[in-house]
Amino acid sequence: MRRWALLLALGCCVVAGAKDKKKVILPDDVLEARTALVVIDPDAGTPAEAPLGNSKVRDSVERALMNWGRFELVSDVSTADLVISIRKGSGKLAQETIGGVPVDRRPGVYQPSDAGGRVGMSTGTPPMAGDPTGMPGERPTPRLEVGGNEDLFAVYRGRRDNALDASPVWRMQEKDALRTPDLPAVDAFRKAVLEAEKQRAARP
Template identity: 60%
Template sequence: MRYHGRFAFSALLMCCLVAAGKDKKKIILPADILEARTVLVVIDPDAGMAMGTPNANRTAQEDVEKALMNWGRFSLATDVSSADLIISVRKGNGKIVEPTIGGVPNNNRPVIFDPTDSGGVIGGHRGTAPQAGDPTNAQPQDPHPQIEVGSAQDMFAVYRGKRDNALDAPAVWRYRTKDALSSPGVPAVDVFKKLIAEAEKQQAAKP
């Protein structure tokens, strides 16, 4: 009888723990991500230049920037030191293995155009010291052919900014699917927008 009593108590305790676990909601996004107001969009530094579509990653980068500006939540930063968030993009072409050109400085842009209602703002790098590992300050290399192995889908990854080697840290959120970076809709930005809205509702519901 003692054995059955202990078994029943253990089973009841397990049920309570499972129920308690179900009641705990997973935090969708941390508070600092919801407070972010500046964002830097970069091309994944490991991405090569596709021979058939050499401007695919650059176009995806610009489309994401435009979608973010239309959203109106963020302003574009010019480098990692002034960016609360960094969004890394990489265009897929449906192939897991693809010949590309490596050693191309994807993110070395002298100016960034920030469209606004008043006509736009053009800015370069600010006077702050560059962060280590900032992809916008990558040193040029000799272009060379390479075989790129990776995801065949578009990739959109969010990292924390204002720190050294920001892209070496784990991504806060990552979205990968076919045509995630396609314009004019840019589905990845739309999904990110909905995620932030849901996270804000979750934060407001906390006692």
């Protein structure tokens, strides 16, 4: 009888230990990242009704990141510790878009912000393989894009070829995740970073 009681107690300890073990929110290399590149999801077509929609959201996300002050924004994957891919959802099951146009190419940027803003130009650095800011290799064509009705904010490791082909280290995909001006996805990522830092500080 005592043997069964002991086994039961050990089993409870194992279960309790599994429950108490916290899931790692973000890996250390992500917490140590200091540069970031914000790109528009390369798979996103240009909405026919709002061709500048994703560009405006990207600009808002970049301003929010500058106001946060944690990351220096860069223009090349080769110098970005993190690559943040965004896409504004259509709110529809399907929408007309234009494919094959450069959704994420700009010669320069001027962005005032509460943190001082930034002025920059493309550095001319040769793109890495799979660079999400590269030019598409197809001609502009109308298409019907199915899905993509929710906003997307996904964080990937940078400084590597085909950065967006890997699994994201953090992701938020839901309705109004990129709603301006509050940008819930940016705020959620900031909270995830803070929680992960607390988790790391509590390690033995």
